[in-house]
Amino acid sequence: MTVTAKQPARARQGSTGLRQEGPPGLGGRRSRAxxxxxxxxxxxxxxxxxxxxxxxxxxxxxxxxxxxxSIAAPLTLQGYREFFSSGPWPPLLNSxxxxxxxxxIVLLLAFPAAYALSIRPVKRWSDVxxxxxxxxxxxxxxxxxxxxxFAQSVSFLDNIWLLIIVYTTMNLPIAVWMLRSFLxxxxxxxxxxxxxxxxxxxxxxxxxxAPVITPGLAAAALICFIFSWNxxxxxxxxxxxxxxxxxxxxTGFVTSQxxxxxxxxxxxxxxxxPVLAAGFGAQDKLVQGLSLGAVK
Amino acid sequence: xxxxxxxxxxIATAVGCVAGLSACAGWGGGASAGGQGSINVLMVNNPxxxxxxxxxxxxxxxxxxxxxxxxxxxxxxxxxKISQEFSSQAGLxxxxxxxxxxxxxxxxxxxxxxxxxxxxxxxxxxxKDIFPALRQALSADGKVYGEPFYxxxxxxxxxxxxxxxxxxxxxxxxxxxxxxxIAAKVDKAKPGMAGICLRGQPGWGxxxxxxxxxxxxxxxxxxSKDWQAKVDGxxxxxxxxxxxxxxxxxxxxxxxxxxxxxxLNDLIQGHVAMWYDATSAAGSLEAKTSPVRGKIGYAPAPxxxxxxxxxxxxxxxxxxxxxxxxxxxxxFISWAxxxxxxxxxxxxxxxxxxxxxxxxxxxxxxxxxxxxxxFANPTVKAIRGARPNDPGVQPRPxxxxxxxxxPEFPALGTxxxxxxxxxxxxxxxxxxxxxxxxxLADDVAETYRTREEK
Numbered sequence: 001m002t003v004t005a006k007q008p009a010r011a012r013q014g015s016t017g018l019r020q021e022g023p024p025g026l027g028g029r030r031s032r033a034x035x036x037x038x039x040x041x042x043x044x045x046x047x048x049x050x051x052x053x054x055x056x057x058x059x060x061x062x063x064x065x066x067x068x069x070s071i072a073a074p075l076t077l078q079g080y081r082e083f084f085s086s087g088p089w090p091p092l093l094n095s096x097x098x099x100x101x102x103x104x105i106v107l108l109l110a111f112p113a114a115y116a117l118s119i120r121p122v123k124r125w126s127d128v129x130x131x132x133x134x135x136x137x138x139x140x141x142x143x144x145x146x147x148x149x150f151a152q153s154v155s156f157l158d159n160i161w162l163l164i165i166v167y168t169t170m171n172l173p174i175a176v177w178m179l180r181s182f183l184x185x186x187x188x189x190x191x192x193x194x195x196x197x198x199x200x201x202x203x204x205x206x207x208x209x210a211p212v213i214t215p216g217l218a219a220a221a222l223i224c225f226i227f228s229w230n231x232x233x234x235x236x237x238x239x240x241x242x243x244x245x246x247x248x249x250x251t252g253f254v255t256s257q258x259x260x261x262x263x264x265x266x267x268x269x270x271x272x273x274p275v276l277a278a279g280f281g282a283q284d285k286l287v288q289g290l291s292l293g294a295v296k
Numbered sequence: 297x298x299x300x301x302x303x304x305x306x307i308a309t310a311v312g313c314v315a316g317l318s319a320c321a322g323w324g325g326g327a328s329a330g331g332q333g334s335i336n337v338l339m340v341n342n343p344x345x346x347x348x349x350x351x352x353x354x355x356x357x358x359x360x361x362x363x364x365x366x367x368x369x370x371x372x373x374x375x376x377k378i379s380q381e382f383s384s385q386a387g388l389x390x391x392x393x394x395x396x397x398x399x400x401x402x403x404x405x406x407x408x409x410x411x412x413x414x415x416x417x418x419x420x421x422x423x424k425d426i427f428p429a430l431r432q433a434l435s436a437d438g439k440v441y442g443e444p445f446y447x448x449x450x451x452x453x454x455x456x457x458x459x460x461x462x463x464x465x466x467x468x469x470x471x472x473x474x475x476x477x478i479a480a481k482v483d484k485a486k487p488g489m490a491g492i493c494l495r496g497q498p499g500w501g502x503x504x505x506x507x508x509x510x511x512x513x514x515x516x517x518x519x520s521k522d523w524q525a526k527v528d529g530x531x532x533x534x535x536x537x538x539x540x541x542x543x544x545x546x547x548x549x550x551x552x553x554x555x556x557x558x559x560l561n562d563l564i565q566g567h568v569a570m571w572y573d574a575t576s577a578a579g580s581l582e583a584k585t586s587p588v589r590g591k592i593g594y595a596p597a598p599x600x601x602x603x604x605x606x607x608x609x610x611x612x613x614x615x616x617x618x619x620x621x622x623x624x625x626x627x628f629i630s631w632a633x634x635x636x637x638x639x640x641x642x643x644x645x646x647x648x649x650x651x652x653x654x655x656x657x658x659x660x661x662x663x664x665x666x667x668x669x670x671f672a673n674p675t676v677k678a679i680r681g682a683r684p685n686d687p688g689v690q691p692r693p694x695x696x697x698x699x700x701x702x703p704e705f706p707a708l709g710t711x712x713x714x715x716x717x718x719x720x721x722x723x724x725x726x727x728x729x730x731x732x733x734x735x736l737a738d739d740v741a742e743t744y745r746t747r748e749e750k
Contacts, residue, residue, distance in 0.1 A: 241365035
């Protein structure tokens with residue numbers, strides 16, 4: 001959803017740019033209309049599957065499975081009733097725990113790290129950046145078996161803290177890279193002024209740097225939250241009955257015997273809601289953060 | 297100073313809230329946590345299992361005090377997770393649903409606990425009531441390793457009204473040629489209706505479940521007794537050609553992607569007139585909401601050279617060797633596979649949803665027969681007639697009707713099924729598909745030949 005929300009903003013920006021540079025009149029208006037139409041098409045393409053899912057979630061199983069699809073079939077809450085009667089709260093809370101705690105830890109670690117790589121760069125900072133990036137080059141699945149065997153030998157399987165650690169390590173490089181790109185744009189003069197006023201490092205970070213890069217922090221936090229909320233591969237292998245997360249629980253509705261489309265759509269809608277809510281909540285900050293940069 | 301304190305308080309409260317919330321979710325220590333009074337069960341999410349999950353707290357936990365925590369996953373996912381769990385003996389789960397394909401293999405590997413000790417003490421369970429074919433398929437080296445939750449064979453389902461409208465009668469014991477002739481006659485009996493639905497979706501458990509039973513009755517086999525691959529042999533080729541021709545000429549739309557679920561939908565929605573598949577499908581066809589309820593006839597699995605050709609499949613409970621709650625696990629299994637549980641489902645959910653196909657006594661229950669009269673008899677005959685150790689015309693090196701019970705079969709079957717599925721889609725000839733399949737099967741056979749020579 002955030003993608004679609006972003007699209008018109010970008011298109012507007014593009015058309016504004018053209019209008020300023022190109023000759024005024026017909027050509028500008030035409031290209032503006034052209035970009036407008038493209039933006040609408042892309043937006044609709046992105047939203048259509050979600051609307052389809054929403055509609056299907058309100059159909060009965062029989063109507064959801066027909067071919068050709070029956071769009072005007074009567075609406076029912078049956079899918080949602082079945083989802084909520086199957087005990088979805090423990091997995092949802094597990095997902096929330098893993099996502100929120102790992103995001104907080106990631107931000108707490110990534111912020112100082114990014115500071116040390118941009119404003120006061122450590123020696124050979126570019127090597128360090130590359131090292132962070134290189135950890136994302138390894139296919140995640142390659143780490144799965146060692147982690148599983150290690151967790152088994154230390155009796156750490158089916159424990160939500162294992163997922164918190166895994167998600168923190170997965171998202172840390174991304175957050176460091178994102179925050180660094182915001183921090184690099186903080187004018188050095190601001191920091192010098194703070195120093196002259198007698199602010200220590202902690203005070204500078206908290207009272208001068210943090211407010212300036214709030215959009216960056218929001219964007220990084222949202223990305224980390226979405227990635228951990230949606231993660232399936234590790235959660236499926238490393239959890240059991242107690243630490244099961246929402247995506248794993250969601251796959252349980254897909255069955256090879258009998259109909260399940262309406263139920264799965266209802267479940268997917270509910271499981272997507274927290275991410276959508278977080279996206280909408282951070283929308284202003286995000287558009288600022290992702291499209292404008294930190295301090296412009 | 298004050299500001300700092302406030303920030304610290306806010307953070308502490310936020311962390312506290314999340315921790316408090318998740319404490320309700322019950323995360324905690326390692327695999328050994330959770331007392332004697334609780335067991336963890338990993339199972340496939342078929343409708344019968346979902347009913348069990350709903351009935352357990354009220355009817356099992358309340359009586360025994362044993363808390364049952366379930367993980368339910370789709371079939372392929374559950375197989376992955378079970379093999380990972382059992383091969384590493386992680387001990388995270390006490391009980392899992394395994395099929396008669398895995399049980400003999402896992403038993404040999406020593407990953408499961410035998411149940412004979414419990415069976416000797418638990419007379420009420422009545423092990424003799426379980427169908428002999430299933431008892432045999434779920435045992436290894438004379439020990440019982442699995443208790444069936446439900447069992448199934450395969451048979452032919454057909455629309456009585458459509459056949460009648462075309463003046464066709466289904467023989468009591470049809471041959472595949474007769475079925476092909478009927479499929480041609482009822483094809484397009486109504487607009488958009490195909491003659492027959494046969495699985496074409498790749499996967500050893502998809503297309504090769506029905507196709508291997510066709511191969512068996514046409515006189516073919518995957519392997520000969522002395523481990524020679526026979527995938528491009530005359531029986532296998534003739535059967536596959538017949539199957540592919542039939543589904544291409546008179547089969548469902550999108551056959552190369554159709555599995556159990558797609559065929560079930562097709563028959564329910566009137567897109568096909570016949571379907572050869574699992575006996576357990578009848579429960580859905582005769583359910584109260586089904587538009588084809590009462591319109592379906594059931595005939596034994598079609599044959600050519602053998603007397604019967606139906607497969608044998610069962611989802612069964614097994615106890616992991618590494619489990620530390622074996623006694624509680626047996627109590628759960630003994631309840632879930634009992635006669636009493638079948639009666640409970642009949643009363644609470646409906647008699648057509650009973651996890652049947654495992655006990656002789658089910659087919660003497662008047663309440664069940666009243667609802668299941670159309671398919672109960674054909675089902676019980678099909679399961680009794682299944683011969684997992686002698687399914688074809690020649691001796692076999694490993695048991696199994698719709699599969700070969702060796703650990704390599706899922707990979708082999710799935711690869712070959714992709715070629716056969718391509719043949720159904722018209723992208724490859726059957727001979728080419730089987731030529732490639734033969735090469736793969738020969739690799740597997742060779743490892744067994746060298747092992748036996750040693």
